Amino acid sequence: MAQKIILDCDPGHDDAIALMLAHGNPDIDLVAVTTVGGNAVLEKTTKNTLGILTIAGITGVPVAAGCVRPLIREGEDADVHGESGLDGVVLPEPIMELDRRHGVDLIIDTIMEAEPKTITLVPTGPLTNIAMAMRKEPRIIERVKEVVLMGGGVHVGNWSAVAEFNIKIDPEAAHIVFDAPWEVTMIGLDVTHQALATDEVVARIKALNTPLSEFVLGLFGFFQEAYRDAQGFEFPPVHDPVAVARVIDPSIVGTVRAPIRVEIHGDYTLGMTVTELRPAHIPADCNTRAGLTLDADRFWDLTIDAIERLGKAAANG
Template sequence: MKKIIIDCDPGHDDAIAILLAAGNPEIDLLGITTVAGNQTLEKITRNAQSVCAVAGINVPIAKGSSVPLVQKQVVAGDIHGTTGLDGPFLPEPTFDLDSRHAVDFIIDTVMSHEPNTVNLVPIGPLTNIALAMRKEPQIISRVESVIVMGGAYTRGNVSPVAEFNIYVDPEAADAVFSADWPVTMVGLDLTHQALARKELQDRVAAIGGDISTFVLDVWEFVGSTYREVYEFDYPPIHDACCVAALINPNVFTTARAEVKVELRGEYTRGMTVTNFESEP
């Protein structure tokens, strides 16, 4: 069983990732931390609480960073709507937030478990992760793995070369990719192949119940925005791919590469420059 912390900015695909992690017996979800990204911190933290309420998930939720390390905040209202999770009914939270800041929750959790047993799954901007490793560098050697949803080695979705999670806080991403720990970049090149096609939605509909309805409503809303903005027939399930990789490492193929985050380019800021011919 893989112990994980999901660091997220729910977000439709974040919601699916949380449900997958909480519902799979191969995953021990230690907690959820939130970071501003798809919408403002208050909105996405409320969304995380609502997702847990929908599915009866009872794990700590710790609110984290409200702004990027350096640059001005960017949100994705064109994809995720004014709440960050438009479409499904969002129930009232059923429990209070953890009293700790997300950065401290991450540090405390990693340090209180045996080395190489906790996996970090950041599926939003990497602000919290960068701050945690700077505040307590010992977590770098104690974390089993970091599975990042972000980046791309072909093309971006915010600019021609930059993916949203990296683009909105490239300084944080640069710190995380540069640290001496095992990082897996689950980028758009992969997640744009992982779509909530009709066959998948039909399987979810056949289950029935409140969670099924919630998931279908998630895909209906984000499917419509992806058709309008990106001309996709079906919505990608970006963030759930990171959880799936921990459930079954054979779900996709990885390749070793050196990844650098572009911080200064006028047109390339936030690009994940990927060199497949060099060892990291």
Template sequence: MPAPKKILIDCDPGIDDALALTLAHGCPALDLVGITTVGGNVSLELTTLNALKLREFLGFPSVPVVAGSAGALVASRIDASEVHGFGGLGAAVLPEPRLKATDGHAVDFIVDTLSASPGEISLVAVGPLTNIALAVRREPRITEWARDFTIMGGSYTRGNRTPAAEFNIAADPEAAAIVFGAGWTVNQIGLDVSLTALANGPILDRMRDLGRLGGELLIPSLEFYGMTTAHDGPAVHDALAVAHVADPSLFEFTPGVVDVETAGRFTSGMTVIDFNLRGRVPNANVARSIDVDRFWDLTLSSFAQVEARLP
């Protein structure tokens, strides 16, 4: 059996971020080496607090959690508390953490961690791309040091924050433009695919069998999430980016050139994707579909591993 893939997750917990972290911790194919936080779904103070709560509740206390950027590079800060709840985890109430975040800034942690293990760590971003953009600006070589780079963000059809823009990109369009223009190939998983993987009734029923994990985190957060998202059940957007690192064969991708709109009156934050290329060099592999059944099998089996080890 191959060694687990090391994974560093930049996130803004957030309900779907919580599921992504649970998947990363429970999946035997992955080794979670660090968590960095950014202001997004809720404030930086709350995203960091939620990451610390999840670390202790799920049982990986030795994994560093490092706080990063509170707001966007240029734009005014927005959040999605109307979707994730005031605290960010819906109706889930987790114990207050005993351990603190690691000192320092997320940007420095990302650069230092990747530079110490070039080619070994998969970088995943499932929130606004502010930390990643600042890391690229500080040290452009991270684009070479990362084993690969996967985001949940954008779309090639429509948005959810606005008709044109998905939330993570809309929250900091300038940062997203820097990231897509940094010279690496971004594995982009957008709304077009994430909205096909829903935590519908049968999936929630399977989660109800997961003891404390199901009863204290998964069900209360997802049922809250479901009241404000897709009528067939909430999408678990961010978990798909982690699943891609664990098993890339779950997805079908098409190479494309992704440009981020930063100035449009109605389209700021839109990802404009050219699949025709016309001689242009792709800067992204854009997800076009996912094997939903296999995704849920991977995710729920990983959740079961977490439940079996809960402290």
């Protein structure tokens, strides 16, 4: 049976691939999409989401715009995604309309209307919407099957020496999510920096020869240049779809059970996901996991297969 997920995102080049993997894989049932301000302001991330869904031929999924800014702090944009949040491609006019609900309410309604433990939350941006949903309707905590989020890192940071972007720009929201009594798997930079769009990956996508694969190549082309200039990567890491892949096949990502705490006070460590790896300090009832390793070949097999499926379906009308 396909696993039901809500994808909470802030497209973003890698969020675009996450949307394609979530809808293009037969083992995933994408039941809702919500947007949040993150890689760009909410207006842009929402517009980008609708454009991505349109070019990928994804319909019938409710999409709602969520929180404009972090819980407490001022928002920040991720410069590697360009002015639009999705530079390097031209988006079509959307064929879908936004759900009239706020994104937080769409999350709550979807979870409360489903059978308990059947919905997995997959946030790939700041955790503002998820934290707000928890505060507005705490009963969702016991009903969610699992939270598999892209963010943080055990040993790696990118928005500071020790903190990852999604966590650092709304650390209070991240603290709320990690501190709750539900299952949380952190797909952090330790893992996603292994999901590189290499020349071999690009060649495989190019060989698909569909309008959607050309769109993906446009995404990767801009992203590669931006990551090379900003962070010195030869090939860009494609972070967000790794969280979706973890839901499809948990064995693709190697994880360890470990307490994870989010630093919300430090001058130099704000947003750090402090991960306790000492065996004697990991309680038996620990409900958080940290990703450490990735089977990159299997990850790309899943991702390219989804792009191929969606591309063929879109081409056939």
